[in-house]
Amino acid sequence: MTDEISYSVDAGIATIVMNRPDRRNAITYTLVTGLQDALTAAAGDSGVRTIVLTGTGGNFCVGRDQSGDPTTRVVRGLSEQEDRTRLLDVSRVIPTLVQVPKPTVAVIRGGCAGAGLSLALACDLRYAGADAVFNTAFVGAGMSGDMGMAWLLTRAVGSSKARELMLLSGRIKADQAAAFGMIHEVVAGEALETRATEIARRLADSAPLALRGAKLNLESALSRPLSEYLIGEADRLITCAYSEDVEEARSAFLGKRVPHFAGR
Incomplete structure (x- = not known):
């Protein structure tokens, strides 16, 4: 992992922090490589x-670093083929974020622009x-x-609003x-961290198999015809139905206690 990414785990919550405060956490090739490594580890x-993604120094991420060290830029201007390859390599982090089988929470302060906004939108929940x-930001930057x-963006806000936000960037x-x-909730002041921790804790205490299945259902609902979707939905429901977690949920309900899920 790189020093441009901080990674820690506490009580089931993995926290990934983009750590370039002097550049408002602008994206470099090495930052995304570190983010990919952290997501793989989690x-x-x-x-x-559950996984929390945030930035340090009062900003989330202001997009690709276009004026920093040329050797670490995503698009370096050396050749179209090399830059296309580097951009596609960096872009792999988006499907990783979308498809990671654990719920993801973006905690956003300050600037969140361009590819940084893409990272936020790839998370399940955004505060x-x-x-x-x-x-x-893209059109404004040419x-x-x-x-x-x-x-x-289209999946977050709908096609019409996405067109407005992309074409009339501001x-x-x-x-x-x-x-x-674009986001789920605005939380003022220091209460943001408290609220984000509360959400992450709630997710971490939920049944992992159910959360994984629910995420797959949500993604499949956008990309599969209904008849195909129903097959996958049924498979995931049956997997949950025969798990220890569903028995634990039933036992906790009957015993009027908090369930403790094992993820199996």
């Missing part, structure tokens, strides 16, 4: 139940401080978009972003 750790500012922006305040469906 996905493979049976002790991790922002009142100081958060969003921007698709770019068409990368790292899944249009794909993710600053969006947190309350506007919530109204559009």
